[in-house]
Amino acid sequence: MSTVEQPLVTIIALCYNHARFLPQALDSLLNQTYPNLEVLLVDDASTDDSATILMRYAQAQPNWRLLLLPENVGNCRAFNSAFRQSMGEFVIDFATDDVLLPHRVAHHITAFQEAGPQCGMVYSDAELIDEQGHLVRRHFRRTAQGLFPRPASGWVFADVLARYFISTPTMTMRRATLEELGGYDEALAYEDFDFWVRASRNWQFYFLDEVTTQKRLHPQSMSRKGYQPHDPYLNSTIHVCRKALAMCRNEAERTALAVRVRWELRQAVRWRNYSEARTLYTLLQELNHLTLFDRLLGLWVAIIK
Incomplete structure (x- = not known):
């Protein structure tokens, strides 16, 4: 299949003070085996050297676009600002402290084709890595009873209400699904639970049982702030x-x-x-x-x- 025949995939790379992780994150986009990509780099008013690194990569990749936001607006608004300018049939919300493995996009698009037009989101397994990039564990544990937490495919509305099982960085979303929802809800401090609930009402989800992504664990990550005193989310x-x-x-x-x-x-x-x-x-x-x-x-x- 030629590049022209392959659907365009948008990667919205969201950065806030990720300077120390940016080269590895952005190199992982360059290393994708899938050729038909649209990349939007978004800096949410970082206070470290992130903007300088993003500008260097954008200058070296003429087909990448860079949005330097003048003030910090949070993940939902930052994502929407880029989504409105994007054109991909499928969209990846990529936090630039994470890493996409080379086959990530290609295998997810194949999964969408297998799942059919009612599939609004594909997700998969992830490796959790520390600040130095060393493997901590996988998101899904392999047990004698199967994967834990138990993944779900198809109509999963009740599943996403009751329990947490999706590794957010592994999500690839259908553009039509996001457009139906009006993008992320900008009134919220975070996006994934809301997306899962609203999207799964009218769209199916598909679990791809392979590792496609590395999720970075570090003290500043959003996931470390939940369920703490004065939980911001x-x-x-x-x-x-x-x-x-x-x-x-x-x-x-x-x-x-x-x-x-x-x-x-x-x-x-x-x-x-x-x-x-x-x-x-x-x-x-x-x-x-x-x-x-x-x-x-x-x-x-x-x-x-």
Whole structure:
């Protein structure tokens, strides 16, 4: 198949203070075996040397475009600003502290072709690496009972409500899916849970059982900030859960959402985010899925300041 016949894939490379990781991340884009790529580099007002490195790569690759945002707007707005300027049939949201393995794009596009036109997102396994690039483990553990967490393909709305199983950096999204959603919700502090919920309502997901991506673990990464005192993402999670409640069509889906809300409630109490815990308890009441322990937690957070 010639480059002209292969669908265009957009890689939106989002950077905020990733200078020390940028060369390896951007080289991984250059090393892709898939030829028909559109690359948009977005710097979200970094305060390190990221902009200088991004400019050097953009100058060396005339078909790459560079957006230097004048102020820090966060991942959702930064992504949308690039998405509106992009043209790819498929889109990758690429954090520039991560690494794409050479076959990543090619294998994901093949997976889309196998999954069919109702597939809105392909995801896969990832290697988790430390700051020096050393392997820590894989996202999915291989056990005697299969992969853990258990991946899901097809219509996965209830799955994404109840549990976490998708490695965000491995996602490749269909443009039509993102356009139907209006891109990322810019009112949120993070994007993946909201995308999974809204996209899986009308689109199928497909799990590709191979490692295509390396996800970087370091103290400044977004994933390290969740479930900590004063979690900056907890209010966004609550907002997405409320969206999900409005989208549930049957009791099985409401039960799945209750599993998620109950988990978030217990984490909020554990880390002393009591105001958010009270909101989550109210949401669990609306779902009519309160256990005895939930009620005890509700009494506790109602009286504590």
